[in-house]
Amino acid sequence: MDFLELASARYSCRHYLDASVEDELLSKVLEAGRIAPTAKNNQPQRVVVVQSKEALARLHEATPMARNAPVVLAVGYAPSEASVIAMDSYYDGTYCAGTQDASIVATSMMYEAAELGLGSLWIRGYDTGKVREALDLGDDFELVMLLAIGHPDEEYGPSPMHESRKALDETVMYL
Ligand SMILES: Cc1cc2nc3c(=O)[nH]c(=O)nc-3n(C[C@H](O)[C@H](O)[C@H](O)COP(=O)(O)O)c2cc1C
Structure with a gap:
């Protein structure tokens, strides 16, 4: 499967089989995040x-x-390790790349999961304080998202939203 086929086959999985994720597969997913690019590395x-x-x-x-x-x-x-771009005049101050770093790490893990035949779901619709408390995240941990992973229950498949994408000319501009 080439990348476009993989990207097209991936969908937000909201129903999983009652089966654990094998350690070997989880390790590969985590490795994809480990080698993702980040600002200033x-x-x-x-x-x-x-x-x-x-x-x-x-x-x-x-x-x-x-x-x-x-x-x-x-x-x-x-936050103590994230790259901060200083003196950004548009933002009237500094700009922290941490959210972008975490997002590309999560994206890499999401597609690795798809490549391995696992389902995944990018989640941001939660109360940050409640999740931080539940997971006992420390002070130096800015939570960006949750990525659910598991073997997909194929009975359900993608939601109708998966099929709906804007045409390129609605989102891409050429200068
Ligand atoms: C930033 C972001 C936040 C999302 N938050 C949630 C969420 O909280 N709950 C959920 O069920 N899906 C969530 N999704 C999944 C989107 O609803 C889904 O990607 C979109 O509808 C397209 O469907 P598809 O992933 O099946 O192609 C989120 C996706 C992104 C990128």
Whole structure:
């Protein structure tokens, strides 16, 4: 499968089989995040692997979004390590690249999961304070998103939203 085929086949998976993610597959997903590019190569990303029954139960108390995924990756960055672009006149100050770093790490893991035949779901519809507390994230951890991962229950497949994409000329401009 070439990359465009993979990107087209990936969809937001909201129903998972009652099966754990094999350690070997999880390691590959995490490796894809490890080698992702980051600003100035600072590698400020932080990934918390939520997979124990206890931790998943605490997460489910905080948000229903992770559904029945057997693994949820809480992806963020350490502000103390993130690259800060100083004196950005547009932003009237500084600009921190941490969110972009965490996002490309998460994106890389999402597509690696797809390549391995795993389903995944990018989640941001949660209350940050509740999830931070449930996962006991420390001070130097800015949470960016949750990535649910698991073997997809193929009975469900993608939601109708998956098929809906704007035409290129609605989102791309040429100068
Ligand atoms: C930044 C971001 C936040 C998202 N947050 C959620 C979420 O909280 N819950 C959810 O079910 N899906 C969430 N999604 C998944 C999107 O709804 C989904 O990607 C979009 O509808 C397109 O569908 P597809 O991924 O199946 O192609 C999020 C996706 C992104 C990129």
